[in-house]
Amino acid sequence: MTNPTAAMIVIGDEILSGRTRDSNMHYLAQELTKIGVDLREVRFIADDPEAITSTVKALSAAYGSVFTSGGIGPTHDDITADCVAAAFGTPIGVREDAYQLLHAHYDRQGSEFNEARQRMARIPDGAKLIDNPVSVAPGFIIANVHVMAGVPAVFEAMLASVLPTLTGGAPLLSQTLRIQRGEGEIAGPLGKLAVEYADLSIGSYPFQKDGIYGANIVIRGQDGARVDAAMMRLAELFPA
């Protein structure tokens, strides 16, 4: 019983140069975990057509669904839609429903619906639009690739409308035990526990803060009774 898989592509020079700190990956990771979809890989790549196209191709073929973040605005560096279309060999052009949505939005604002803004209505043929309640310009879904905005408020709003359409798996249950002993002291018995409960994932995450050190041991699995049993054994091994 394995869960559906997913990957993410975060597009933008500003993140790779350290100017901006991405928050969409962490948000997506948490949301997918809740519905039982396994995020297996995330790639951060530059605003480079070849990198975008080849990464979309590779991850779309390897995983159940793919989510992209960034590069769908009106400026010259917003090239994601064209690159995703190229990855699938699909024509792209201004789409009537997206055009009308944007037109009405800028009319309401009293802003000019100029050529740059019209670019945001460029959607690969056959794609399904993703609603954007924040700033109207839509994302889209083509094959298993969900193309979404980089601005966190917009990314999160788009994801909210996409999540109910995904087929989740059994939600991953997890329990954590905080152990104030060095990882090196607990590693032996912990490794044996991991072999005994090979159907679960047992991770050890060390911490060091204010002179206190230890590790958080996280036991994850889809079967609650197994997770409980492993957690009880763990607590016996390392009493507080």
Place this chain on the structure above:
Amino acid sequence: MTNPTAAMIVIGDEILSGRTRDSNMHYLAQELTKIGVDLREVRFIADDPEAITSTVKALSAAYGSVFTSGGIGPTHDDITADCVAAAFGTPIGVREDAYQLLHAHYDRQGSEFNEARQRMARIPDGAKLIDNPVSVAPGFIIANVHVMAGVPAVFEAMLASVLPTLTGGAPLLSQTLRIQRGEGEIAGPLGKLAVEYADLSIGSYPFQKDGIYGANIVIRGQDGARVDAAMMRLAELFPA
């Protein structure tokens, strides 16, 4: 005149599940930018031997240097060193100098230097150790791959000793102009500016906060005079 390139591999289920939020990528991105090394790609992957080995192979071949974060502690889920050795077809075993460092450290602490802790002295043959002033267990460099810890304080300390050994390029200079107009309004003239200054990177990063919206335009390049010239033209195009 292109800068040296780099890539990063962040290893750990806990990040992909959303349990932990990575900070090492953002830190590395900023440090590399300062010394003129272009971080071109970052991949987040699971604690999976095949994924680690194949990703190390791919990125080591594609970029000037590679940095990994995570998976070098004493517990059963710390498999990075073995996977990196496998990627290069190099034998791995307990190394005497690393063993002695760790042995002395645990003796000083009055802790047992047990089998789990001895695992942290496993280093691929021929690798160079990376000093760990925080918790002693070393990282290592093999070929162009720098294997470092996931705990941020340790990652940052290891990076500090690695950075002076890297050959940097011309530091990337950048200037930012904050423009309180929608991206769609400025996109046309901005696109023309980007063509005129094709030797520079001109990025537009929209913001929306507390009812104020606009874009930060960032002009980046290695030639300060060109960056200045483009920034002056930008300020003329969009007076405050």
